[in-house]
Amino acid sequence: MKILLFGKDGQVGWELRRSLAPLGEIVALDSGSRKFCGDFTRLDGIADTVRAVAPDVIVNAAAYTAVDKAESEPEQVRIINALAPAVLAREAGRLGAWLIHYSTDYVFDGSGSAPRVETDPTNPLNVYGITKLEAEQAILTSDCNHFIFRTSWVFAARGSNFAKAMLRLAQQRDSLNVIDDQIGAPTGAELLADITAHAIWISRRRQDISGLYHLAAAGETSWYGYANFVLNFARQKGVKLTVAPENVFPVTSSEFLSAARRPKNSRLDTGKLQGIFDLSLPSWETGVARMLTEILEKPL
Numbered sequence: 309m310k311i312l313l314f315g316k317d318g319q320v321g322w323e324l325r326r327s328l329a330p331l332g333e334i335v336a337l338d339s340g341s342r343k344f345c346g347d348f349t350r351l352d353g354i355a356d357t358v359r360a361v362a363p364d365v366i367v368n369a370a371a372y373t374a375v376d377k378a379e380s381e382p383e384q385v386r387i388i389n390a391l392a393p394a395v396l397a398r399e400a401g402r403l404g405a406w407l408i409h410y411s412t413d414y415v416f417d418g419s420g421s422a423p424r425v426e427t428d429p430t431n432p433l434n435v436y437g438i439t440k441l442e443a444e445q446a447i448l449t450s451d452c453n454h455f456i457f458r459t460s461w462v463f464a465a466r467g468s469n470f471a472k473a474m475l476r477l478a479q480q481r482d483s484l485n486v487i488d489d490q491i492g493a494p495t496g497a498e499l500l501a502d503i504t505a506h507a508i509w510i511s512r513r514r515q516d517i518s519g520l521y522h523l524a525a526a527g528e529t530s531w532y533g534y535a536n537f538v539l540n541f542a543r544q545k546g547v548k549l550t551v552a553p554e555n556v557f558p559v560t561s562s563e564f565l566s567a568a569r570r571p572k573n574s575r576l577d578t579g580k581l582q583g584i585f586d587l588s589l590p591s592w593e594t595g596v597a598r599m600l601t602e603i604l605e606k607p608l
Contacts, residue, residue, distance in 0.1 A: 311508075312363035313337065314346055314354075314396075315370030319464035320410060323501035324369055331508060335361050338370075346370070348392035349384065358399035365508055366400050367408045368393055371440075375414075376567040378435040389439035394446035401451030406511055406518075408504055413460040413492065413524075415441040418571020421491075425577045426458075426520045434568035444520065453518040455507050457500065460524045460574045461534075463595075464497035465602040470531070471538045472603060478539055478549040478556075488532035488558030492574030493524040496595035503587065510585060517584055522576040525592035532558040537593060541600050 309332030315321040316336035328334055337346030337357070344360060345353030348370050358366065372378060372388040393409055400407040414437035415430045432438045447454050463469045477484055503523060511517065529537070536556060539549060561572065578589055 309333070309365065310335070310361065310363045311365045311367060312358065312361045313367045313369065314348070315368065316346075318369055318371075319462060319467050319497040320500050321369035322466050323464065323497045324367060324504060327501035327505040328367065328508070331505060332364075335363065348388040351387070351391055351395050354392055354395050355399055358396065358403070362403060363405055365406045365408065366396050367504065368396055369410060371410070373436070375434060375436045375570070378439075379567040382435045385435050386439050386442070389436070390442035390446065393443035394450075397447045397450035397452050397454065400454070405452065406508070407447060407452050407454040408508065409443065409447055409454065409456050410500065411440050411444050411456055411458040412437065413458060413574040413576055414571060415444065415458065416571055416573070418490075418573040420573055421575070422573075423575035423577035424522070424573075426522055426580055433571060436568065448520065453511070453515055455504070455511070455518070456520045457504070457523040458520065458576060459495050459500060459522075460492045460576055461494045462497055462500065463494055463599060465599045466497075470494075470534065471596065471600060474535045474538050475542055475547070475549075478542075478551045481551055483555040483557065484535065484551055485557050485559045485563065486532040486535045487561055487564060488530045489560050490570060490572050490574065491528050491530050493526065493528050493576070494534055494592045494596055495523070495525045496599060498598075499525060499590065499595055503581075503585070506587070507585060521581040521584070522578050523581055524576045524578055524589070525595055526578075526589045527591045527593065528575055529592065530558075532556070534596070537596060538600065541597060542604065545600075545604055547604060
C-alpha cells in the first residue's frame with residue numbers, strides 16, 4: 309500500500325508518520341517539500357503531486373488552524389482549508405484512492421448542551437469553521453471513498469498547546485482566569501493517528517464504511533476543568549507553580565476578547581465511530597496525563 313501524507317510535521321501529521329508506517333510505503337510532505345509539492349496554496353501543484361505519486365490512500369493532516377488570524381485572511385484560509393481538500397477529493401476519485409480528512413466541531417454553532425451527531429445541522433461561527441465545512445461538503449459530494457473525522461480540542465506533546473500554556477503561566481503569575489462556559493473533550497493527536505491507521509486497515513476489506521465520523525476522546529470538560537487537571541497533575545509530579553489552586557478562577561467567554569467566535573458546546577457523539585469500527589475510546593484525562601508525563605520530562 310502506498311500512502312500520501314500531507315502536513316507531515318503538524319501535531320497530527322507527526323503522529324501519523326508513526327501510526328501509518330506498518331501499513332506500507334509513506335510519502336510524507338509539508339509545505340516546504342521539494343521533490344513533490346505539499347504547499348496547499350498551490351492547487352495545481354497538489355494535483356500534480358497526487359498524480360505523480362499515485363497513492364492508494366491520501367491522508368490530509370494539513371490545515372490553516374490559527375482561528376483568530378483566519379478572520380483577517382479569509383481568502384488564504386479558504387484555499388488551504390477548502391479548495392485544496394476539494395482537489396484531493398477530485399484526484400482521489402480519479403485514482404480510486406481513499407481520502408482521509410480531519411474536520412472540526414467548529415462546523416457547529418455550539419448551541420444547546422447535547423452531543424452533536426454527524427447528521428445534525430451545521431452552522432459555523434467563524435472563517436475557520438466555514439472553510440472546514442466547505443471541505444467536508446466537497447469531499448462528501450465527490451466520487452472518492454473517504455473518511456472525514458470531525459474532532460475537537462486537539463493536543464500533542466509536540467508543539468504548542470493549551471496545557472503547556474497553562475503550565476507556563478502558572479509559573480509566572482499569582483492568578484489565572486480560564487474560560488468555563490465552553491465544553492468539549494481534549495483529544496490527543498496520538499489517538500487520532502491510531503484510529504486513522506485502524507480505519508485504513510479495515511477499509512481494505514470494507515468500502516461500505518466510507519463517510520463522516522465524529523472522533524473525540526470520551527468524557528467532557530471546560531477549559532477551566534482542563535486547566536485544573538493539568539495544574540493538579542503537575543503539582544503531584546513535584547512541579548513548582550506560583551499560582552495557588554484557589555487562585556485559578558472560572559470566567560465566561562465574554563470576558564475574553566477574540567477575533568473569532570467559538571462554540572460553547574463542542575460535545576461530539578462518537579457512537580457511530582465506535583459501532584462501525586468496534587472501538588472503545590479512552591477518556592480525555594488518560595490522553596492528557598500521558599502527554600503531561602512526556603512534556604514534564606523536558607523544560608517548558
